[in-house]
Amino acid sequence: MSFRAAFSQTQVLRSRLGKMASQFSNTDAGLGLSLADLPKSNVFTSKLPPDPAFETPESSHQAQRERLYPRMVKNAFFTFVRPETTDDPELLGVSSKALEDLGLKTGEENTAQFKAVISGNEFFWNEENGGVYPWAQCYGGWQFGAWAGQLGDGRAISLFESTNPKTNTRYEVQIKGAGRTPYSRFADGKAVLRSSIREYVVSEALNALGIPTTRALSLTLLPKAKVLRERMEPGAIVCRFAESWLRFGTFDLPHSRGDRDLIRKLATYAAEDVFNGWESLPGAVSLGKDQPADTVENPTRGIPWNKTQEHQYVEENRFARLYREIARRNAETVAAWQAYGFMNGVLNTDNTSIYGLSLDYGPFAFMDNFDPQYTPNHDDHMLRYSYKNQPSIIWWNLVRLGECLGELIGAGNQIDDDTFITKGVTEDAAPALIKRAETIIERTGNEYRTVFLNQYKRLMSKRLGLQTQKESDFQDLFSELLDTLEALELDFNHFFRRLSGVSLSDLDSELKRKEVAPIFFHAEGFGGIGYTEDSARDRIAKWLDKWQQRILEDWGSESDADTQRQNAMKAVNPNFTPRGWILDEIIERVERRGDREVLGRVMNMALNPFNGEWGQNREEEDRFCGDVPRFQRAMMCSCSS
Numbered sequence: 069m070s071f072r073a074a075f076s077q078t079q080v081l082r083s084r085l086g087k088m089a090s091q092f093s094n095t096d097a098g099l100g101l102s103l104a105d106l107p108k109s110n111v112f113t114s115k116l117p118p119d120p121a122f123e124t125p126e127s128s129h130q131a132q133r134e135r136l137y138p139r140m141v142k143n144a145f146f147t148f149v150r151p152e153t154t155d156d157p158e159l160l161g162v163s164s165k166a167l168e169d170l171g172l173k174t175g176e177e178n179t180a181q182f183k184a185v186i187s188g189n190e191f192f193w194n195e196e197n198g199g200v201y202p203w204a205q206c207y208g209g210w211q212f213g214a215w216a217g218q219l220g221d222g223r224a225i226s227l228f229e230s231t232n233p234k235t236n237t238r239y240e241v242q243i244k245g246a247g248r249t250p251y252s253r254f255a256d257g258k259a260v261l262r263s264s265i266r267e268y269v270v271s272e273a274l275n276a277l278g279i280p281t282t283r284a285l286s287l288t289l290l291p292k293a294k295v296l297r298e299r300m301e302p303g304a305i306v307c308r309f310a311e312s313w314l315r316f317g318t319f320d321l322p323h324s325r326g327d328r329d330l331i332r333k334l335a336t337y338a339a340e341d342v343f344n345g346w347e348s349l350p351g352a353v354s355l356g357k358d359q360p361a362d363t364v365e366n367p368t369r370g371i372p373w374n375k376t377q378e379h380q381y382v383e384e385n386r387f388a389r390l391y392r393e394i395a396r397r398n399a400e401t402v403a404a405w406q407a408y409g410f411m412n413g414v415l416n417t418d419n420t421s422i423y424g425l426s427l428d429y430g431p432f433a434f435m436d437n438f439d440p441q442y443t444p445n446h447d448d449h450m451l452r453y454s455y456k457n458q459p460s461i462i463w464w465n466l467v468r469l470g471e472c473l474g475e476l477i478g479a480g481n482q483i484d485d486d487t488f489i490t491k492g493v494t495e496d497a498a499p500a501l502i503k504r505a506e507t508i509i510e511r512t513g514n515e516y517r518t519v520f521l522n523q524y525k526r527l528m529s530k531r532l533g534l535q536t537q538k539e540s541d542f543q544d545l546f547s548e549l550l551d552t553l554e555a556l557e558l559d560f561n562h563f564f565r566r567l568s569g570v571s572l573s574d575l576d577s578e579l580k581r582k583e584v585a586p587i588f589f590h591a592e593g594f595g596g597i598g599y600t601e602d603s604a605r606d607r608i609a610k611w612l613d614k615w616q617q618r619i620l621e622d623w624g625s626e627s628d629a630d631t632q633r634q635n636a637m638k639a640v641n642p643n644f645t646p647r648g649w650i651l652d653e654i655i656e657r658v659e660r661r662g663d664r665e666v667l668g669r670v671m672n673m674a675l676n677p678f679n680g681e682w683g684q685n686r687e688e689e690d691r692f693c694g695d696v697p698r699f700q701r702a703m704m705c706s707c708s709s
């Protein structure tokens with residue numbers, strides 16, 4: 069089907085669907101739609117200012133592609149730019165869950181149109197009928213603590229927004245690795261297969277764990293595209309999607325240029341079109357002196373948290389509430405990273421999502437042996453993006469965002485005054501505005517910490533099978549567990565999964581607890597300095613004792629209570645997480661050995677991480693869920709991708 073026909077059909081179907089939706093919403097959308105029929109929109113490009121050099125899709129389309137290559141772009145949030153076409157793309161994998169969440173029907177991935185769109189060879193626009201023209205976003209960012217200037221989508225191109233009629237969720241669908249854009253700087257706009265496999269798998273793995281993330285629909289190999297990194301490598305494209313691709317860096321760039329008008333436009337867009345309107349944002353501050361910071365333990369250990377300040381009343385306008393929403397979302401996401409031992413590896417502001425999504429997968433990793441100092445980023449010599457620093461780094465990023473929004477936050481109820489909108493703050497009013505903004509940012513810091521801790525405690529309690537939370541759990545169970553894992557160099561996620569399957573009846577004497585303890589050891593035993601087999605077992609046994617007492621408190625001793633507890637724990641503690649060594653093995657098999665099956669099997673494991681087995685290849689499943697090979701633990705990646 070031609071794209072012209074496809075697009076006009078979409079329009080017809082869209083209006084029909086709209087009418088039918090109320091009557092047949094379940095059956096109708098339950099089947100899923102074709103890509104062509106999926107309702108599409110371009111809210112982003114219609115509401116925000118385009119690159120003045122190419123104000124319309126037509127002007128960009130008529131330009132030679134080379135004219136859309138790197139340069140500075142001002143007064144804009146995006147440039148209309150088409151993907152580079154590519155010969156003989158090979159679809160390597162599709163996430164079935166992503167298909168479903170987008171509202172696409174099963175089997176759609178086999179159509180020629182699907183394959184053409186997700187590899188950048190076709191898009192939903194033509195000169196006669198219009199449609200949605202692809203675009204690359206413009207943003208800046210703070211990288212490793214230094215201002216990096218204009219960045220932007222250097223190799224990601226958004227194709228369209230689509231709304232799943234069943235869930236009403238709108239996603240921005242984009243492809244990564246489809247050629248240069250005005251934001252490619254000195255690079256080639258390509259992505260290598262290696263890093264694309266990693267992003268494809270981890271996006272879907274995090275989502276399956278319930279951790280907010282951008283998603284991956286498909287992975288396409290570009291056999292004709294040879295990409296130069298340290299060596300020549302095959303190119304690839306991941307088709308990915310998210311409720312929003314706005315980053316803190318999207319605010320940083322206009323802020324750095326003093327473009328207050330753009331910041332206000334962007335903040336308004338975020339509230340109205342990314343979140344569900346201003347009314348959906350958090351109400352007046354509920355956090356106050358009732359939550360003194362120094363009464364709560366710091367789970368990340370070693371991170372200096374600010375002490376709670378006295379809270380005086382300050383006028384909180386709608387932009388302050390937007391800021392708080394962004395802070396709260398990021399607090400919850402970073403709490404989930406800490407609870408599941410996930411590290412992004414490059415938490416620059418251009419990789420930090422307004423929507424609170426885990427975003428931009430470079431040298432990420434899941435923790436192997438618990439080590440709070442660990443960073444998966446080979447180039448991160450200062451350990452800026454190490455596990456233990458993630459909560460404070462996200463807050464650091466939020467302070468940068470607070471600076472961007474400072475004028476809007478600080479304006480209080482003057483926010484809609486004409487003179488403020490057009491001219492900004494007067495010299496006289498500035499000190500009060502700054503004070504107000506600072507107070508709100510500081511208060512949001514306390515809110516961030518509280519939301520983080522609540523979510524972290526909630527998730528850790530669940531992972532340990534607890535139904536209630538007790539003040540003493542933090543020290544006795546969480547901290548002591550982490551210290552034990554660190555001291556004995558034991559695997560973080562394996563511990564929780566193995567604990568899930570331990571019966572309380574196997575823990576009812578000290579002797580038994582010491583017999584159970586080695587199930588948490590590696591094949592070769594345990595690590596650390598100064599422990600003997602006996603003292604290592606003893607330390608774990610002591611923890612198990614405290615834990616089993618808390619489980620008994622929460623679950624009682626009825627006959628089936630322990631089975632229920634085990635099932636509840638297995639539903640939150642993954643059997644499978646895509647560790648570095650597994651990703652390396654898949655990359656090697658797909659890239660060097662032409663294996664096309666392993667990727668599908670691993671994706672299936674990533675999509676169903678809590679399964680005990682997957683019925684695919686038992687030996688492989690056991691290996692991928694088992695001990696991390698000794699010399700492949702705590703691997704590091706370089707940023708070259």
Ligand code: AMP
Nearest residue numbers: 219220221222223252255256257258428
């Ligand atoms: P990242 O470290 O992947 O978040 O990328 C930082 C910035 O560099 C972003 O603006 C990317 O779009 C850009 N970038 C990274 N790799 C490439 C590439 N191969 N081609 C073009 N731009 C890139």
Ligand code: MG
Nearest residue numbers: 418419427428
């Ligand atoms: Mg990035």
